[in-house]
Every structure is written in structure tokens, then in C-alpha cells.
Amino acid sequence: MGSGLLIRGGRVIDPANGVDRECDVLVIDGKVSQVGEIASSAEGAAERVIDARGKIVAPGLIDIHVHFREPGDEEEETIASGSGAAVAAGFTSVVCMPNTKPAIENETDVEFIHRKGRQTRKTHVYTMGAVTKGREGVELAEMGFMADAGALGFTDDGRGVQDPAVMLRALKYAGMFDVVIAQHCQDDSIGGKGVMNAGYYSTILGLPGIDPLAEEAMLWRDIQLVKKTNVRYHAQHISTSGSVGLIRQAKKDSLPITCEVTPHHLLLTEECCTEYDTNYKVNPPLRRAEDVEALKEAIAEGLVDALATDHAPHLQSEKELEFLAAPFGIASLECALGLYVKALLEPGIVDWPGLIRLMTSGPAGVIGIDKGTLGVGGQADITIIDAGAEYQIDAGTFRSKSRNCPYHGWAVKGRVEKTIVGGEVRFEL
Amino acid sequence: MAVVLDAGQIDRILGELTAQIIGASERGVEIAAIGIRSRGEVLAQRLSGRLSEALKRDVPCGTLDITLYRDDLNSPQGHAQPQVRTTDIGFDIDDKIIILVDDVLYTGRSTRAALDALIDLGRPRAIRLAVLVDRAGREFPIQADFAGYKTDAGPGKLVQVNLVESDGKDEVVID
Amino acid sequence: MAALKRKGRQTKWGHKHLLGLRELSREEITYILDTAEGFEQISTRSVKKAPPLRGKVVVNLFFEDSTRTRNSFALAANRLSADIIEFTKKSSSVSKGETLLDTARNLEAMGIDIVVIRHEAGGVPKFLSRNIKACVVNAGDGYCEHPTQGLLDVYTIRKIKGSLDGLKIGIVGDIAHSRVARSDMWAMTKLGAEVILVGPPTLMPGEVGRLPVQVSYSLDEVIEQVDVINMLRIQFERLGGNPFPSIREYSHYFGLTVERMKKAKSDILVMHPGPINRGLEMESEVADGSNSVILEQVTNGLAVRMAVLFLVNQAAAMKV
Numbered sequence: 001m002g003s004g005l006l007i008r009g010g011r012v013i014d015p016a017n018g019v020d021r022e023c024d025v026l027v028i029d030g031k032v033s034q035v036g037e038i039a040s041s042a043e044g045a046a047e048r049v050i051d052a053r054g055k056i057v058a059p060g061l062i063d064i065h066v067h068f069r070e071p072g073d074e075e076e077e078t079i080a081s082g083s084g085a086a087v088a089a090g091f092t093s094v095v096c097m098p099n100t101k102p103a104i105e106n107e108t109d110v111e112f113i114h115r116k117g118r119q120t121r122k123t124h125v126y127t128m129g130a131v132t133k134g135r136e137g138v139e140l141a142e143m144g145f146m147a148d149a150g151a152l153g154f155t156d157d158g159r160g161v162q163d164p165a166v167m168l169r170a171l172k173y174a175g176m177f178d179v180v181i182a183q184h185c186q187d188d189s190i191g192g193k194g195v196m197n198a199g200y201y202s203t204i205l206g207l208p209g210i211d212p213l214a215e216e217a218m219l220w221r222d223i224q225l226v227k228k229t230n231v232r233y234h235a236q237h238i239s240t241s242g243s244v245g246l247i248r249q250a251k252k253d254s255l256p257i258t259c260e261v262t263p264h265h266l267l268l269t270e271e272c273c274t275e276y277d278t279n280y281k282v283n284p285p286l287r288r289a290e291d292v293e294a295l296k297e298a299i300a301e302g303l304v305d306a307l308a309t310d311h312a313p314h315l316q317s318e319k320e321l322e323f324l325a326a327p328f329g330i331a332s333l334e335c336a337l338g339l340y341v342k343a344l345l346e347p348g349i350v351d352w353p354g355l356i357r358l359m360t361s362g363p364a365g366v367i368g369i370d371k372g373t374l375g376v377g378g379q380a381d382i383t384i385i386d387a388g389a390e391y392q393i394d395a396g397t398f399r400s401k402s403r404n405c406p407y408h409g410w411a412v413k414g415r416v417e418k419t420i421v422g423g424e425v426r427f428e429l
Numbered sequence: 430m431a432v433v434l435d436a437g438q439i440d441r442i443l444g445e446l447t448a449q450i451i452g453a454s455e456r457g458v459e460i461a462a463i464g465i466r467s468r469g470e471v472l473a474q475r476l477s478g479r480l481s482e483a484l485k486r487d488v489p490c491g492t493l494d495i496t497l498y499r500d501d502l503n504s505p506q507g508h509a510q511p512q513v514r515t516t517d518i519g520f521d522i523d524d525k526i527i528i529l530v531d532d533v534l535y536t537g538r539s540t541r542a543a544l545d546a547l548i549d550l551g552r553p554r555a556i557r558l559a560v561l562v563d564r565a566g567r568e569f570p571i572q573a574d575f576a577g578y579k580t581d582a583g584p585g586k587l588v589q590v591n592l593v594e595s596d597g598k599d600e601v602v603i604d
Numbered sequence: 605m606a607a608l609k610r611k612g613r614q615t616k617w618g619h620k621h622l623l624g625l626r627e628l629s630r631e632e633i634t635y636i637l638d639t640a641e642g643f644e645q646i647s648t649r650s651v652k653k654a655p656p657l658r659g660k661v662v663v664n665l666f667f668e669d670s671t672r673t674r675n676s677f678a679l680a681a682n683r684l685s686a687d688i689i690e691f692t693k694k695s696s697s698v699s700k701g702e703t704l705l706d707t708a709r710n711l712e713a714m715g716i717d718i719v720v721i722r723h724e725a726g727g728v729p730k731f732l733s734r735n736i737k738a739c740v741v742n743a744g745d746g747y748c749e750h751p752t753q754g755l756l757d758v759y760t761i762r763k764i765k766g767s768l769d770g771l772k773i774g775i776v777g778d779i780a781h782s783r784v785a786r787s788d789m790w791a792m793t794k795l796g797a798e799v800i801l802v803g804p805p806t807l808m809p810g811e812v813g814r815l816p817v818q819v820s821y822s823l824d825e826v827i828e829q830v831d832v833i834n835m836l837r838i839q840f841e842r843l844g845g846n847p848f849p850s851i852r853e854y855s856h857y858f859g860l861t862v863e864r865m866k867k868a869k870s871d872i873l874v875m876h877p878g879p880i881n882r883g884l885e886m887e888s889e890v891a892d893g894s895n896s897v898i899l900e901q902v903t904n905g906l907a908v909r910m911a912v913l914f915l916v917n918q919a920a921a922m923k924v
Contacts, residue, residue: 193844198810199810199811200810200811200814200815202809202810203809203810203811203812203814203815204626204748204786204815205726205727205748206726206727206745206746206747206748206749206783206786207725207726207727207746207748209810211810275730276726276727276730276731317703320703320705320735321703321704321705322704322723322725322727322728322731323725323726323727323731324724324725324726324727324746325725
């Protein structure tokens with residue numbers, strides 16, 4: 001008798017292994033032991049049997065772009081509160097961004113994040129490290145030490161690496177290690193002081209704009225650098241149709257380039273800013289409807305590797321500031337699945353296996369971890385989803401410390417019922 | 430709805446008012462007519478014409494908008510939102526006898542507002558009140574110096590003055 | 605007053621805030637202008653005061669330097685017998701510490717009735733109006749709107765030209781960073797004028813083609829056609845970067861010179877929201893010339909602001 005778990009009769013969707021059928025999953029000692037029709041005689045091995053009939057049984061969901069604000073802004077979010085929110089949303093692994101205070105820029109910082117994550121015992125918590133010291137874009141941070149300590153990649157997220165020479169150096173140097181360099185593509189000399197997309201709405205609202213060119217110029221530049229260095233590169237939260245075009249060409253050219261898309265860039269447009277509600281202030285900014293369409297098309301085409309929330313919690317008091325002064329960010333981790341269902345599944349852009357791939361093996365591939373599948377022998381991170389369950393998003397009940405969620409009150413479909421991390425049920429409805 | 434004054438009666442009353450005003454006016458003191466928007470304005474123009482003719486000299490005429498001086502500006506006004514219009518008095522009111530003209534004197538509140546508005550424009554020698562209809566129901570200690578038709582129409586009634594210039598015909602009706 | 609009741613007048617002004625002109629209809633703008641006419645004479649008589657805002661408290665909440673607009677609002681409030689509190693503060697973009705909302709709620713706790721606000725950030729008046737009970741009047745927010753300036757501009761034009769219908773109006777200068785240009789544009793086009801924005805492409809706002817206006821980069825071409833020319837002030841503090849190579853070159857292409865004025869219609873109105881950078885946007889001879897209505901704009905501003913204060917207060921009373 002081991003610490004077994006038998007999940008009976010669910011629709012098992014494991015895109016990485018081409019599985020989509022009704023069957024059982026047996027977990028023994030925290031690992032996937034068997035996927036298929038399991039005889040009732042095996043029930044003895046299981047401490048617990050979960051009836052998953054009518055539910056989807058998927059590999060644990062992975063979000064490679066979250067901000068848990070620790071260290072530095074613990075009043076907004078902590079690794080404990082953030083991973084509590086994550087596990088309730090079906091995520092079994094998350095990757096924290098290094099723009100904390102101070103920034104994650106050496107192995108001690110990386111170990112701190114990992115330790116806090118382990119202590120919380122909710123999800124696996126990973127982190128990226130900063131590309132440059134203090135995310136200032138000048139001197140390289142200690143990427144080697146951080147990679148050795150388990151950092152899964154590097155980014156100055158919140159800001160792009162502005163200086164092309166520094167970026168070139170970072171890519172070259174990263175070539176020593178098997179890591180990905182991720183970039184928040186935004187050229188500050190073009191987009192610098194902007195607070196929303198530059199265009200008609202920024203004109204009539206009298207707010208400084210961030211031109212789509214700011215994103216596209218940096219992405220284009222980075223693609224040229226990647227051509228030279230051939231180091232893995234990940235474009236974070238792409239938001240414009242121009243970026244989609246660049247990614248399409250880069251993939252055609254077989255460059256080692258991946259990209260992610262957020263729920264807000266799939267569901268909201270710049271027009272949402274007309275009431276100056278700072279819950280719609282996000283960076284990269286909400287773009288035009290044409291951009292949203294281009295991103296959806298990119299997903300349909302298979303150009304997008306991962307969906308990522310860019311969960312960016314902020315205090316109510318900070319979001320109660322004037323639009324110009326309020327911080328960027330949307331807290332959406334806890335309702336992510338429902339949002340993706342609304343944005344992609346309901347309009348028929350992806351089917352369930354397609355959606356699950358973008359939330360599991362896709363992101364795992366970007367950061368190079370052996371997760372996101374239900375392969376036998378792998379760690380048993382499993383999410384059980386009630387695809388038909390409809391509910392109303394209520395930011396008031398979030399486990400996250402922050403409430404800056406523009407989706408409050410939205411009705412969505414697709415609810416996480418159980419989240420199993422390393423064979424342990426860490427969340428159930 | 431009852432017509433209490435027709436065009437002929439209104440014309441006769443204006444003649445009487447003119448005579449009364451002339452009878453009461455001091456020799457050597459200039460007089461001027463100022464009407465309260467909007468029916469008082471029309472009546473003041475007619476009176477100033479008659480007075481000019483009778484006195485063989487020009488009796489100037491002006492229009493007073495009292496909206497800014499009303500006492501109900503900060504009370505809920507429902508849909509009867511008073512509109513601020515221009516006050517149009519093209520002469521100096523100092524040391525003149527001002528004949529303040531309104532269509533109906535009822536609660537006295539409009540007159541009170543008009544008095545305050547006039548005082549802000551200067552210091553007339555005297556202000557006299559002339560009205561076409563003097564209706565019972567005063568809420569302020571204000572009386573007309575020259576009153577035409579008197580009525581004690583109850584509080585539920587509507588006394589309506591129609592004039593050719595603004596309404597197409599001369600008549601006073603009680604509803 | 606019986607006269608008012610019997611006509612069953614409809615409410616023509618129902619807004620307890622004046623946030624911008626974009627959201628107002630032609631009728632509403634016209635109503636403000638008509639009302640302002642009734643306020644003009646207060647400033648010309650011996651007692652320059654009327655009582656409609658007696659016992660009301662107006663706060664001039666200015667987070668950005670301004671003498672002209674602040675004084676104009678203060679005088680307007682005074683002439684309507686309101687009490688006025690001056691509150692000038694440099695805005696801070698710090699995200700922690702006392703917020704704008706704290707400041708406003710503190711003022712509100714003192715029992716204010718109308719907040720006149722100027723702020724460097726677009727949308728602040730709207731944001732405030734959602735969060736406090738007092739009336740909010742926008743005295744300029746970022747480069748979004750400056751509605752009372754827009755109103756006084758169209759008031760001035762209407763007073764002289766009778767109507768804006770069919771007029772051609774040029775607005776020249778830093779359109780991108782100008783709240784005056786935006787408020788003018790909304791008011792003028794709603795009142796039937798044709799607006800041409802003039803300036804270098806680097807000072808045009810994003811997707812200007814979607815606005816209900818024409819765009820020109822040549823003042824020489826525009827000056828010949830227009831009935832009114834509004835010269836914006838070059839606001840060095842807002843420019844940022846280097847949108848034109850030099851002041852010399854800017855003046856050469858976009859300055860209103862005596863020479864250029866020779867090509868204009870003889871009855872063209874020359875406007876400027878002030879304060880003028882003499883010799884930059886406009887030569888002194890033009891600013892002080894016979895076509896200039898710059899000082900009339902200032903005078904009319906007072907009547908317009910009185911009307912606005914009166915109307916928002918009236919709308920607030922109506923909704924009690």
C-alpha cells in the first residue's frame with residue numbers, strides 16, 4: 001500500500017502524449033504510475049479514489065509569468081498568497097518574475113523564492129532572474145550562479161533591455177547555459193512615458209500613448225540578435241499584430257524563438273480605458289480590436305507557445321490613483337482558465353486539447369522543464385477541470401491579496417475542481 | 430378654464446394703470462419702466478409707450494431677469510429649471526422712479542427677487558410696482574402700487590396671462 | 605413664476621459636473637452659452653455680485669501652475685457670492701502616501717459644494733466625479749480637455765460672428781499636448797464649424813485622422829481660408845524630446861506674423877488662450893492688432909465660468 005491516488009473515468013487530455021480519451025490515472029508515490037483502463041483490483045493500491053466522470057483530467061497547469069511581489073511589496077502579494085491563488089486556479093507550477101524589490105539578481109535571491117515556495121506547499125514556485133543588475137539595463141546580472149541555483153531564465157520584465165549592445169552581450173553570455181532569455185519588448189525611447197496604447201483613444205483621453213512600434217521595434221531588434229547568437233529567446237506578452245508578423249517570420253526561419261499571450265490582450269481593448277479605470281492600465285497596454293484578432297489568429301495558427309497571465313497584483317489604494325500615476329497591472333491568476341475559455345475555446349479558436357497544450361506542455365517547453373504531461377514516471381501534477389461549470393468571477397473572494405481585476409462580475413465557464421501537486425491534492429472545490 | 434380678461438379689458442386696464450402712474454408721479458423726476466421677464470417685459474414695453482405718449486417725453490424701458498435672485502435655486506426644482514436670461518437695461522436707474530412691471534402679483538417672491546436685483550444695479554429714487562393681475566395669496570409683505578384686475582383665485586388655480594407679443598393673443602385665463 | 609410652470613419647461617442642463625465638451629451635445633453647449641449671456645452684465649454694473657451661490661463653497665483645487673484660469677474661476681465664484689478656498693498643490697506621482705482621492709475626500713469632509721480642478725493627468729476630473737459627492741468642474745486635465753476655455757472660445761466667436769455654422773477655424777500649434785485644442789475642436793465642430801488643425805506632424809496626436817477635423821502642415825495655406833485662427837501657446841514644459849529643430853524654425857513655419865496676416869480675410873478673428881509667447885506663436889503687432897480678440901476672450905471667460913458654476917450647482921440642487 002503506497003500513498004496512491006486513483007482518478008477514475010475522466011476525460012484524460014495529455015496533449016504532449018497525444019492522449020484524449022476517457023480513462024483512469026493512477027498515481028503512486030507522487031508519480032504517474034498508469035494511464036488507461038485500470039482494473040478495480042488496483043483500487044487497493046490507492047488510498048483515495050477520485051471520481052472524475054464528466055470532468056477533464058489534465059496535466060497540472062503552468063503559468064510562466066506571474067508577479068508575487070516578494071520580496072519588497074508583500075502588502076500586494078506574497079509567495080504564499082500568490083501560490084495559494086495559483087493552486088486554486090489549477091496551476092501546479094508558476095514562474096515568478098524577478099522585478100521584486102530588490103530584483104532577483106543572484107543565487108541567494110533565487111534560493112529565497114524557492115524556499116518560500118516549498119514552505120507554502122501549494123504549487124511549484126520557480127523564478128526567472130534579472131538579465132541586468134538591478135534591472136537597470138547596464139551590467140549583466142550573475143546569470144550563471146542564478147542558473148545553477150535553478151533560475152529558469154532571465155528577463156528584466158517590467159522593462160525591456162534597452163541597449164542593443166547589452167542585449168547582444170546577454171544573449172551571447174547566456175549561450176553558455178541552457179536557459180531562455182525572455183524580453184518585455186518595449187523601446188522606452190518610443191513608448192517611454194505612455195500609459196495606454198497610442199492612437200485614437202489616447203488622443204481623445206489626453207493620455208500619453210505607447211506606440212505599438214515600441215514593442216515591435218524591440219522585438220525586431222532582438223530577432224536580429226537571436227539570428228546572430230542562436231540562443232533561446234522568449235517574447236513575453238506580445239500584444240500587437242505587428243509582433244505577430246515578426247514572430248511568424250521568425251518561426252518560419254526556424255529561430256529558437258517562443259512567445260506568450262495574456263488573457264487581457266485577448267479579451268480587452270484600448271477602448272476599455274475610456275472611463276479612466278486604472279484596472280485597465282497594463283503594460284504592454286490594451287491594444288486595438290485588430291490586434292486582438294491578430295493574436296487570436298496567431299494562436300489558431302500555432303504561433304503562440306504559451307498562455308501566461310502576467311498576474312500583476314496591486315493595492316486598491318494604488319489603483320485608486322489618477323490613470324497617469326497608477327501602477328500597471330492586472331490580477332487575473334485566479335480566473336485565468338475561465339478567461340481563456342471565453343477568449344479562445346468558446347469562439348472555436350482552440351479545442352480543449354489545444355487549450356491545455358498552451359497551458360501545460362507549451363509553457364513547460366519555453367522554460368525547459370520536464371512537466372506539463374501525464375507521462376508515466378513523471379511527477380504527478382494534475383488538474384481536474386469541470387468544463388461545463390459556469391460561475392461569476394468575484395474578486396472579493398480571491399486568495400490573492402489584491403483585487404485589481406477588471407473581470408470582476410464576468411460570467412465564465414470552466415472551473416478547476418481539484419489541483420494535485422506531486423500526487424497530493426492541494427486544492428479541491 | 431375661464432377667460433377673466435379679454436383684449437379689450439386688458440387694453441383698458443393698461444390705460445388706467447398709465448393714468449394712475451402719471452397721477453402719482455412727481456414733477457421733474459424721471460420715470461422708467463422695467464419689466465420682469467418674460468410677460469412683465471412685454472407689459473413694461475406697452476406701458477412705457479403709453480407713458481411716453483402721455484408725458485410727451487421718452488420713458489425708457491428695460492428688462493430684468495431675476496433668476497439669479499430667486500429664493501428657490503437650491504431647492505429641488507424638478508423639471509421647472511429656471512433659465513438665466515439677460516438683464517437688458519440700457520439706462521442708468523440712479524435717481525429715477527422705476528415702475529417695476531409684472532404680469533401677476535401672487536406670493537410676492539418674484540417681486541422680492543426683482544427688488545434685490547434692481548438694488549444691485551444702482552439706487553433709484555423710488556421703485557413702484559405695477560401689475561396687470563393682483564392675485565390673493567401673498568407670502569411676503571409686498572403690495573402693488575398700481576394694480577389692474579384683482580382676483581382671489583385659490584391656491585390650486587393657475588392664473589395665466591397671454592399677450593400678443595409672446596402668446597399670439599391678449600387674454601387672462603384662470604384654470 | 606406661474607409663467608414658468610405653465611410652459612412645462614424641460615431640463616436643458618442636467619449635469620452636476622462639467623468634465624469635458626466631447627460628451628456634450630450641441631444643444632447643451634448652446635444652453636451654456638445662452639446662460640453665459642445672462643452673466644455678462646454682472647461684471648459691468650456697479651455691484652459686481654449676484655447671490656445665486658450664496659452659502660456655497662467652491663474649492664479651487666489646482667495641482668498645476670495657473671494664474672489666469674484660477675483667478676478667473678475665483679472671481680466667477682466670488683461674483684456669484686460663493687465662498688472660495690484656494691488649494692494649490694504640486695501633484696506627486698508617488699503611488700504611496702496621500703493620494704488625490706485622500707485630498708479630495710478631506711476637502712469634501714469640510715463641506716464643499718463645487719470642486720474646480722486642474723491636474724496634469726488626463727481623466728482626473730472624471731475620476732474625482734466618480735468618487736465624491738460635490739460637483740466637479742474641469743479646469744484643465746493633462747492634455748485631455750479644458751472645457752471652460754473651449755466654451756469661452758466659442759462664446760467669443762459666436763458673439764462676434766453670430767454663429768459658428770459654416771465657419772472655418774484654424775487651430776495652430778502643439779495639438780498633441782493641447783487640451784485647449786481638444787475642447788475647442790469638440791465645441792466648434794458640434795456648433796457647425798469646420799476645424800483645421802495646423803502644426804508639424806511631430807505635434808499632431810495619434811490617429812488624428814479619426815477626429816472630425818482636417819489636418820494641415822501649412823499655415824500659409826490655411827491662413828487664407830479661415831474665419832478664425834486660434835494660436836496655441838507652445839508649452840515648453842510639455843514638449844519633451846525635440847519635436848521641432850528650433851524656435852526660429854517653428855516661428856518661421858507656424859508663427860502668426862504681420863506678413864502672414866496680409867493674406868488673411870480682413871475680418872479674421874485672432875485668438876490665443878494665453879499667456880502669449882510674443883514673437884514665437886505670434887508677433888506683438890498681431891496680438892495687439894485690430895483682429896485680435898484675445899482680451900475679449902478673457903472677459904468672456906468670466907461670464908462662461910459663472911454660467912458653468914451656476915449650472916452645475918443648479919443641476920445638483922435639482923437632483924436632491
